Each structure stands twice: as C-alpha cells, then as structure tokens.
Amino acid sequence: EVHLLESGGGLIQPGGSLRLSCAASEVTFSNYAFTWVRQAPGKGLEWVASISAIGAPTKYAPSVRGRFTISRDNFRKTLFLQMNSLRAEDTALYYCARGINAYLENAVFDSWGRGTVVTVSS
Amino acid sequence: EIVLTQSPATLSFSPGERATLSCRANHNIGSHLAWYQLKPGHSPRLLIFDASNRATGIPARFSGSGSGTDFTLTISSLEPQDFAVYYCHQGSTWPLTFGGGTKVEIK
Numbered sequence: 001e002v003h004l005l006e007s008g009g010g011l012i013q014p015g016g017s018l019r020l021s022c023a024a025s026e027v028t029f030s031n032y033a034f035t036w037v038r039q040a041p042g043k044g045l046e047w048v049a050s051i052s053a054i055g056a057p058t059k060y061a062p063s064v065r066g067r068f069t070i071s072r073d074n075f076r077k078t079l080f081l082q083m084n085s086l087r088a089e090d091t092a093l094y095y096c097a098r099g100i101n102a103y104l105e106n107a108v109f110d111s112w113g114r115g116t117v118v119t120v121s122s
Numbered sequence: 123e124i125v126l127t128q129s130p131a132t133l134s135f136s137p138g139e140r141a142t143l144s145c146r147a148n149h150n151i152g153s154h155l156a157w158y159q160l161k162p163g164h165s166p167r168l169l170i171f172d173a174s175n176r177a178t179g180i181p182a183r184f185s186g187s188g189s190g191t192d193f194t195l196t197i198s199s200l201e202p203q204d205f206a207v208y209y210c211h212q213g214s215t216w217p218l219t220f221g222g223g224t225k226v227e228i229k
Contacts, residue, residue: 037166108171109166
C-alpha cells in the first residue's frame with residue numbers, strides 16, 4: 001500500500017505563493033500519474049491538476065490554470081503544486097492522489113494522502 | 123463540462139438497511155464513473171471504478187451500476203462505519219469533475 005504525505009500548506013495573504021509537496025513511500029512512484037484534489041471548507045471535492053507518470057502531459061482546472069503548476073520529481077518520489085497569485089477561494093484542504101496507471105485518460109484515484117490545509121486570508 | 127448531480131444531499135438510514143445513492147451526468151460518460159467515500163479526518167477512499175468494479179479491499183456489500191448518464195451506488199446492508207459522505211467522479215472528460223456528494227447519516 002502506498003503512503004502519501006502532503007506538506008507545505010499554511011496561512012498566506014492574497015496574491016502570495018505556496019508550494020505544496022506530496023512524498024510517496026512506494027518505489028514505483030514513477031509508474032503512476034498523480035493528481036491534486038481540494039476540498040474547500042463545507043464544500044465537496046474539486047479536481048485541481050493532474051500529471052502523467054513521465055511529467056507530461058499535465059492538465060489543470062479552469063479555476064487554477066495560469067496560476068498553479070503541477071510537477072514531479074520521480075527520483076525523489078515527490079509531487080509538487082506551485083500555487084501563485086493565491087485567492088481567498090483557493091482556501092481548502094489539498095489532497096494528492098495516485099492514479100491507477102501512468103496515463104491521464106479515464107482517471108481514477110486509488111490512493112490518497114491526508115491532505116494539507118491552505119488558508120488564503122489577509 | 124460534465125456536471126454530476128447527486129441527490130438528495132442527505133440520506134438517513136438505520137444500520138442494516140439498504141442504501142441506494144444516485145449520480146446523474148449531464149452528458150454520456152460511458153462507464154467512466156468512480157465512487158469515493160469520505161469520512162472526517164480520513165483520506166478519501168476509492169470504492170468503485172468503471173461504474174461497477176469494486177476497488178481492492180472493498181467489501182462486497184458495496185456495488186455500483188449504471189452507464190451513460192445514470193449511475194447508482196448500493197450498500198446492501200449498512201455497517202456503522204459506512205456512515206459517511208459519498209462522491210461520484212467522472213474521469214472521462216476534462217475538466218474532471220465530482221458530484222456534490224451525498225451524506226449517509228444514521229437515522
């Protein structure tokens with residue numbers, strides 16, 4: 001069973017930047033696509049961004065495209081989310097999730113972390 | 123964008139009862155639908171993928187059905203640990219989307 005551990009969340013002012021990380025325990029990290037999903041307080045799940053096993057292609061939700069960048073380091077078994085120009089509406093619990101294969105098509109997420117909280121407020 | 127509608131938002135049952143949850147898509151998504159369970163303080167858990175396939179380790183009381191635009195998650199006999207929020211998710215079309223969730227609460 002893979003363990004995913006997110007970090008990097010915190011309190012940030014509007015317009016600021018944060019970089020989230022998701023460290024994976026498994027050796028086969030490089031075999032899988034990964035995704036960030038968020039949950040705003042009192043709301044449901046929202047897909048944020050996805051990346052294939054080899055780092056391209058990537059996909060973004062319209063609400064974050066141009067502000068967020070998903071990337072990965074397969075040697076360090078770590079997924080990243082660089083978040084710039086943060087807004088109050090980006091406040092959420094951010095989860096990383098593993099896809100069931102290397103590709104972005106027909107996405108299904110079979111392992112999730114516990115999440116890291118991002119709060120955007122002045 | 124594929125909009126997934128889960129209604130009602132809340133369902134109330136007693137342990138042992140059968141629960142049927144609905145998820146409707148505004149366009150045909152074939153069988154590319156998954157169901158997740160979310161409990162406070164826990165990570166989301168994949169239950170069903172490709173509309174009707176149980177994920178590894180998921181008990182047989184959970185089953186999924188449907189295709190096209192109408193999908194159902196059935197819990198045949200509710201256990202105390204099954205009271206949670208359930209989300210459907212489509213992986214067919216970008217942007218990926220989730221339903222608004224159905225909370226299964228104890229009556």
